[in-house]
Amino acid sequence: MNYYLDECGHTGDLISDKYDFNYYNQRLFALTAIGLTKYNHILLSTFIGALKKKHKIQGDELKSKNLIPNNIEFVIELFTKLREIKAPIFIELVDKKFFTATNISYYQIDPGYFYPRDTWSKAQLASDVIFKNKFAEDLTALEDTSSLERYIDCCLNPTEDNLRISFSNTKDSIFNNKDKFEYHELLIECLDMTLDDYRIFKEKEGDNAVLRFLPLPDKSKSGKLIWLLPHTSSLINIVLRLNKKYNKKISKIKLHHDTQIQLDSILHGNLSNLSRFNIVAPNVKGVDYSIHCIPTMTFEDSKKEIGIQIADIISGFVVRYTSDRLFNSKYIDERYHVAASLIEGIFPSNKNPVGINYVMPIELIRERAIPNVRI
Numbered sequence: 001m002n003y004y005l006d007e008c009g010h011t012g013d014l015i016s017d018k019y020d021f022n023y024y025n026q027r028l029f030a031l032t033a034i035g036l037t038k039y040n041h042i043l044l045s046t047f048i049g050a051l052k053k054k055h056k057i058q059g060d061e062l063k064s065k066n067l068i069p070n071n072i073e074f075v076i077e078l079f080t081k082l083r084e085i086k087a088p089i090f091i092e093l094v095d096k097k098f099f100t101a102t103n104i105s106y107y108q109i110d111p112g113y114f115y116p117r118d119t120w121s122k123a124q125l126a127s128d129v130i131f132k133n134k135f136a137e138d139l140t141a142l143e144d145t146s147s148l149e150r151y152i153d154c155c156l157n158p159t160e161d162n163l164r165i166s167f168s169n170t171k172d173s174i175f176n177n178k179d180k181f182e183y184h185e186l187l188i189e190c191l192d193m194t195l196d197d198y199r200i201f202k203e204k205e206g207d208n209a210v211l212r213f214l215p216l217p218d219k220s221k222s223g224k225l226i227w228l229l230p231h232t233s234s235l236i237n238i239v240l241r242l243n244k245k246y247n248k249k250i251s252k253i254k255l256h257h258d259t260q261i262q263l264d265s266i267l268h269g270n271l272s273n274l275s276r277f278n279i280v281a282p283n284v285k286g287v288d289y290s291i292h293c294i295p296t297m298t299f300e301d302s303k304k305e306i307g308i309q310i311a312d313i314i315s316g317f318v319v320r321y322t323s324d325r326l327f328n329s330k331y332i333d334e335r336y337h338v339a340a341s342l343i344e345g346i347f348p349s350n351k352n353p354v355g356i357n358y359v360m361p362i363e364l365i366r367e368r369a370i371p372n373v374r375i
Contacts, residue, residue, distance in 0.1 A: 002041070003033045003090075003242070003295075004307030006258040007231060008064065008315035014100050015155045015227035021097045021145050028323050029096060030315040031234035033242075033255070035088040036307050045306050047081055061302060062309040064316020072335045075317055078310070079342035088354045089343065090241050092234035093318060095360035097148070099230055101136040104151050107213050108170055109135055109190045113197050131183065137361035138181045139173070147173045155217075155227045158210045160202075167195055218266045230359075231263060232270050237287070237357060239274060239295065244288035244353040253295035258302045258312070271297055286353030314343060318356065326364060 009029040021027075036044065048062070055074045057067075067074055082089070109132055117125060139147060150169040154162040171191050178184045194213070201209035217225040218232070242250050260267060275291050302308040321340050324332050358365055 001035050001037065001246075001252075002254050002256060002307065003035045004256045004305065004311045005031060005033045005235075005238075006302065006308050006311035006315055007031045007234075008312070008319040009096075010231060011096075013226045013229060014096055015152050017152070017156060019145065019149050019152070021100075021148060023096050026319075027096055027327065028319045029094040029230040029234070030319045031092045031231060031238065032311040032315040032318070033090045033238045034082070034307065034311050034314065040085050040087060041307060043085065044081070044310065048078070048306060048310075051077055062306075062313060064313045064320075067313060068317055068320055069333075072333070072339060075313060076335060076339045076342070078313065079339055082310070083342050088245070089314065090238045090354055091314065091318060091356040092230075092237055093322060093356050093358050093360070094230040094234060095140070095364070096230060098136060098140045098360050099233075100148055100151070100228060101139040102133065103215050103228060104139065104147065104170065105132040105136040107215065108151075108167060108194055109187060111194060111197065111213060113201075113212070131186075134182055135187055137363060140361050141363070142173065142177060142180060144173060144177075154210075155214055158214055160207065160210055163198065163210050163213060164195075167191055218269070220262055221265060226266065229263070229266070232267060234359075235267055236270060236274060239271065240287045240289060240291065241353045241357070242295065243291050244286055248288065248290065248292055250291075250295050251293040255295050255297040256305060256307060257297055257299050258308050259299050264299050268297065286355075286357070317343065 007030060009023075009026045011023050011026050011029075014023075051057075051074060052062075055071055057071065057074065059066075110128065112128075117128075120128070147166075147170045150162070150166040154166045171188055174181050174184050174187050174191075181187060198209055198213060201212055205212075215227055217227045218229065220226055239250070242253060246253065257267070271294055275294050300308065302312065317339060321332075321336055324330065324336075
């Protein structure tokens with residue numbers, strides 16, 4: 001099976017001294033992978049050719065930014081066809097602010113260095129994830145972004161002083177907003193314990209101990225450190241979901257990704273390392289962490305590949321539609337809801353790991369009533 005991938009909302013490393021948590025008006029990131037058999041690939045190429053003539057669309061390459069909002073009828077007809085042929089679609093939809101807050105939760109609240117997870121039950125692992133994700137959700141909802149800013153400072157300049165300032169600021173944010181953090185007392189206790197962990201590591205490792213409490217950065221081709229990249233985690237999660245769908249038999253799956261001049265080596269490197277790690281995690285619907293092989297991945301020019309263009313349209317639509325629902329108060333044309341009902345809303349399950357994985361606060365999804373329409 002061939003899967004075609006493209007993203008929308010890429011703004012690079014989330015660690016930036018700009019402190020822009022609206023991310024240049026692109027707070028959401030999406031990566032889509034759509035599976036097409038050879039027959040369906042040919043079928044869709046012919047169908048889209050006819051659809052372009054019908055809607056008088058010029059040019060060789062379809063781009064979501066040109067179709068939305070100018071030609072939503074084209075999008076509806078395409079999504080209808082995808083549903084008709086039952087093409088498997090995997091989407092990772094990431095709130096970048098929540099993604100950053102999650103890293104603070106996992107590296108400051110409970111990095112787990114002295115409480116190895118490999119001895120924990122699945123129930124204990126699940127409780128741990130729920131606890132840390134709830135903190136990340138509460139931190140995301142907080143209007144005061146100083147905790148995120150000081151964490152960024154520490155990534156950009158990883159010194160002991162900056163690490164302590166970051167911990168102190170996170171603790172102050174929790175203490176000064178007790179009513180907004182569900183587990184505020186336990187969170188402060190966890191922060192104090194993590195600082196004790198740091199002191200232990202410092203005695204053994206010196207200044208390098210700071211890096212244990214920050215995400216492991218990647219290096220770009222130019223040698224620049226890249227700390228937080230939703231693209232990488234989204235790709236890995238899609239592969240883990242494919243691992244679930246195909247019962248660990250994914251070595252013959254081919255991933256065709258849009259050209260990534262700056263990130264191709266990073267994405268390839270993270271994918272190659274995936275099967276080398278023993279990932280200890282709770283039971284997560286639609287994901288299988290026990291991975292023994294990986295699919296092959298190539299980077300291709302989207303102008304020459306209709307599958308990648310379809311993935312671009314899906315990612316672009318999902319980002320724009322969900323952004324309007326979550327962050328904008330403007331009226332949404334009914335046709336967008338129709339398109340969304342065809343492509344959006346299904347939550348991955350063990351029986352059916354396809355659909356959208358919302359990497360964002362649960363309350364944000366509930367409050368804005370994201371549809372749960374099963375494809």
